[in-house]
Amino acid sequence: MPETGSDWLRIEVDRAALVHNMRTLRRVVGPDSAVMAVVKANAYGHGLLPAAEAFLAGGADRLGVHSVAELRALRAGRIEAPVLVLGPVTAAEAAQAVGLGAEFTAGSVAMLRQLATVGAPLDIHLKVETGVNRQGVTEAELDAALAILAETPTLRLVGVSSHFADIEDTTDHGFAIAQMQRFENYRERLAAVGYAELEHHMSCSAAALLWDRTHRSVARLGVSLYGIWPSRETLVSVRQRGRREVDLRPAMTWKVRIAQVRDVPAGQTVGYGRTWKAMTDSRVAVLPVGYSDGWPRALSGRCHVLVGGRRAPLIGRICMNLCMVDVTHIPEAAAGMDAVLLGRQQDEVITAEMLADHLGTIAYEVLTLPRETWRRVVVNGDADV
Numbered sequence: 001m002p003e004t005g006s007d008w009l010r011i012e013v014d015r016a017a018l019v020h021n022m023r024t025l026r027r028v029v030g031p032d033s034a035v036m037a038v039v040k041a042n043a044y045g046h047g048l049l050p051a052a053e054a055f056l057a058g059g060a061d062r063l064g065v066h067s068v069a070e071l072r073a074l075r076a077g078r079i080e081a082p083v084l085v086l087g088p089v090t091a092a093e094a095a096q097a098v099g100l101g102a103e104f105t106a107g108s109v110a111m112l113r114q115l116a117t118v119g120a121p122l123d124i125h126l127k128v129e130t131g132v133n134r135q136g137v138t139e140a141e142l143d144a145a146l147a148i149l150a151e152t153p154t155l156r157l158v159g160v161s162s163h164f165a166d167i168e169d170t171t172d173h174g175f176a177i178a179q180m181q182r183f184e185n186y187r188e189r190l191a192a193v194g195y196a197e198l199e200h201h202m203s204c205s206a207a208a209l210l211w212d213r214t215h216r217s218v219a220r221l222g223v224s225l226y227g228i229w230p231s232r233e234t235l236v237s238v239r240q241r242g243r244r245e246v247d248l249r250p251a252m253t254w255k256v257r258i259a260q261v262r263d264v265p266a267g268q269t270v271g272y273g274r275t276w277k278a279m280t281d282s283r284v285a286v287l288p289v290g291y292s293d294g295w296p297r298a299l300s301g302r303c304h305v306l307v308g309g310r311r312a313p314l315i316g317r318i319c320m321n322l323c324m325v326d327v328t329h330i331p332e333a334a335a336g337m338d339a340v341l342l343g344r345q346q347d348e349v350i351t352a353e354m355l356a357d358h359l360g361t362i363a364y365e366v367l368t369l370p371r372e373t374w375r376r377v378v379v380n381g382d383a384d385v
Contacts, residue, residue, distance in 0.1 A: 006288070006373050006374070006375060007257075007375070008256060008257050008259065008288045008289070009254075009255075009256055009288070009289055009293060009370075009373055009374045009375060010254075010255045010256075010257075010374065010375050010376075010377060011045075011252060011253070011254055011255075011370055011374045011375070011376045011377070012252070012253040012255060012343070012377055012378075012379045013046050013047055013050055013051070013251055013252060013376060013377070013378050013379065014249070014250075014251040014252075014253070014379055014380050015050060015054045015251075015378050015379070015380050015381045016380035016381075017227055017249040017250065017251035017380070018046070018050075018051060018054035018055060018058065018225065018226070018227075018251045019054050019055075019057055019058040020058070020247075020249055021058070021224065021225050021226065021227050021248055021249060021251070022035075022037065022054065022055045022057075022058025022059055022060055022225055023058045023059055024245075024246060024247060024248065025205075025208065025209075025221055025224060025225065025246075026058065026059035026060075027245075028208065028209065028243075028245075028246060029208060029215050029219045029221075030212070030215065032215070033215040033216060033217060033218060033219045034061040034062060034217065034218045034219070035059065035060050035061050035062075035218075035219050035221060036060070036061070036062045036063065036064045036084065036201070036218050036219065036220045036221065037051075037052070037055035037056075037060035037062075037063055037064065037221055037225055038063075038064040038065075038086070038220060038221065038222040038225075039051050039052050039055070039063050039064065039065060039070070039074075040064065040065050040066035040067075040070060040086065040087075041066065041368050042368070043226075044222070044223060044226050044364065044367045044368060045252065045367040045368040045369070045370060046226060046251060046252055046367070046376075047376045047378075048070060048073055048074065048077070049073070049074070049077040049079065050376075050378050051225075051226075052074060052077075052079050052081070053079070055225060056079070056081055060081070061081075061082070062081055062082040062083065062084065062218075063079070063081050063082070063083045063084075064083070064084050064086050064220060064222075065083060065084075065085055065086065065087075066085070066086055066087040067085065067087050067089075067093075068085060068089055068093040068094070068096065068097050068102075070085075071083050071085055071097060071100055071102050072097070072100070075100050075101075080101070082101065082102075082103070083100075083101065083102045083103070084102065084103045084104075084105065084125060084159075085097075085102055085103070085104050085105060086105050087105070088105075088107065088108075088111060088135070089104050089105075089111070089114075089115070090114060091114040091115060091117050091118050094114075094115055094118050094122060095118050095119075095120065098118070098120045098121075098122070103122075103123040103124070103125060103158060103159070104122055104123070104124055104125070105124075105125050105127050105135070105161065106124050106125070106126055106127065106137075106145075107127040107135030107136055107137070108135070108136075108137060108141075109137060109141050109144050109145050109148065112124075112145055112148045112149070112155070113148060115155060116148055116151070116152040116154075116155060118154065119154060120154060121154050121156060122154060122155055122156065123156050123158045124149075124155050124156060124157050124158065124159075125157075125158065125159035125160065125161050125199070125201075126145060126157060126159070126160050126161070126190075127160075127161050127162060127163075128142070128160060128161070128162050128183065128186045129162070130162040130163075130165075130179040130180075130182040130183050130186075130202075131164075131165040131175065131178070131179045131182065132162075132163050132164070132165045134163070135163075136162060136163075139185075139186070142186065142189060146190075146193060157190075157195055157198065158198065158199060159198050159199035159200065159201065159218075160186060160187060160190060160195075160198045160199070160200050161200070161201045161202060161220075162179065162182075162183045162186075162202045163202065163204065164176050164179055164202070164204055164206070164207055165179065167204065167206045167207050167210070167234075168204075168206045168230040168231040168233060168234055169231065169233060170233055171233050171236055171237050171240075173210070173237075176207070179202075180202065180213075180214070183200075183202050187200060199217045199218055200216045200217050200218070201216050201217065201218035201219065201220050202214060202216060203215060203216065203218075203219045203220050203221070204220060204221075204222060204230070205221050205222050205223050205224035205225075205230045205234075206230040206231070206234040208220075208221055208224075209224065209230075209234060209238050209243070209246060210234070210237055210238060210241065223363070223364055223367075224248055226250070226251055226252065226367065227248045227249045227250035227251050227252075228248065228250060228352055228353075228363050228364075228367070229248060229353075231362075232353075250343070250351065250352070252342065252343065252352075252367060253340060253342060253343030253344070254340065254341040254342040254343060254370065254374070255338045255339070255340055255341070255343075256287045256288065256289045256305075256338070256339050256341060257288075257335075257336055257337070257338060257339075258285045258286070258287060258307070258333065258334065258335050258336060258337045258338075258339055259286045259287065259288045259322075259335060260285070260286040260335055261283055261284070261285050261286075261327065261333055261334055261335060262283070262284055262286065263281065263282070263283055263284075264278045264281070264282045264283070264284050265278065265281055265282075266278050266279065266280050266281050266282070269316075270284055270315055270316040270324050271315070271316025271317045271319070271324055272316070272317045272319065273316075273317055275300070275301065275316055275317055276301065276315040276316045280328070281328075282326060282328045283326075283327050283328045283330075283331075283333065284315065284324050284325070284326060284327065285307065285312065285324065285325050285327045285333050285339065286322060286323075286324055287305070287322065287323050287324070287325065287339055288321060288322055289321070289322070289323060289341070290318050290319045290320045290321040290322050290323055291318055291319075291320060292320045292321055292371070292373070293321070293370065293371055293373045293374065294369035294370040294371045294373075294374075295318060295323065295341065295369070296318070296359060296369065297317065297318045298358075298359055299314060299318060299355070299358055299359065300314065300316065300317045300318045300323075301313075301314060301315060301316070301317075302314065302358045303350070303354070303355065303358050304325075304350065305325050305339045305340060305341050305350070306339065306340040306344075306345040306346075306348050306349075306350060307325065307327055307330050307333050307337065307339050307340075307345075308330045308332050308333060308337065308345075308346075309345050309346030309347060309348055310329065310330050310348065311348055312325040312326055312327050312329075312330060312333075312339070313325060313326050325339065342355065342366070351363075352366040352367055
């Protein structure tokens with residue numbers, strides 16, 4: 001993986017963990033369904049190319065991306081696996097992608113009309129609306145979509161898809177079950193006009209873990225491949241169903257080298273706004289990471305980092321490029337040592353879910369916080385997994 005960004009900020013991506021997660025979920029899905037590994041958003045922050053390579057090595061059959069730009073990046077990186085573009089695509093983008101071996105998602109009648117103008121063969125997955133009200137052709141729009149397909153022989157309908165609305169947010173899956181029935185209604189209507197052999201996919205990580213019947217012909221997997229449970233509710237629901245064999249291993253660690261350790265006498269304050277005061281003579285480590293790097297200011301005074309295998313509280317306000325932690329209880333703390341912001345160090349761990357709780361968000365967002373100032377490196381590339 002190209003090493004870019006600062007020498008001070010390092011994201012370690014554990015290839016062995018990515019391969020392990022893929023193999024684990026490949027067993028969950030079983031041999032009757034293809035597995036699509038979703039690597040959009042720079043592979044949930046892990047790095048597009050190394051994550052794609054690891055998932056293919058672990059048994060993925062194809063890849064899912066959001067955009068044509070991501071598709072081009074995969075092909076430039078010599079990834080030859082089948083790819084489905086999941087996000088919206090303009091006619092110009094689709095024309096540029098002809099010959100790159102990709103399929104496209106059409107989530108609206110307007111997009112179908114655009115793609116009909118390309119004039120080159122395009123393989124299309126029609127996304128249908130079952131309850132998210134985001135992307136998706138509605139039941140009332142289906143006849144118009146079918147008319148465009150009938151009039152445009154270059155558009156080849158090869159798949160139909162949808163997405164769950166709240167399968168991760170609850171242990172009551174009544175709405176998800178209703179969505180599955182709506183999806184079957186679309187499939188029946190499509191079969192009635194000659195599209196009986198379409199690929200069909202509606203799963204996400206939570207659905208794939210919960211119900212075998214959601215695997216369908218293609219199981220789409222996202223956050224679980226990176227070692228993160230979609231939600232606590234999903235974990236509870238899976239355990240209630242007696243599925244204990246799912247061992248997910250987080251693959252990302254954020255490390256920052258300590259720039260300076262300074263003595264702060266009792267009674268003095270640290271940082272902008274003087275929000276933290278030393279109650280006793282203290283030692284403070286300065287970390288060269290801040291909100292411009294994707295380390296949110298909202299974490300100020302609300303979480304810990306790991307130094308020397310111990311938890312060190314974040315003190316004062318996170319600055320644009322710096323933050324401070326109290327290392328009074330860690331006498332060996334010194335400039336040049338690694339501080340872990342996310343991940344494990346010795347017996348302690350800071351998880352994406354912990355940071356998400358502090359920020360009032362979800363682990364998905366946490367994984368994608370780091371910006372281009374971080375240097376990504378692959379570790380355990382040769383591990384026996």
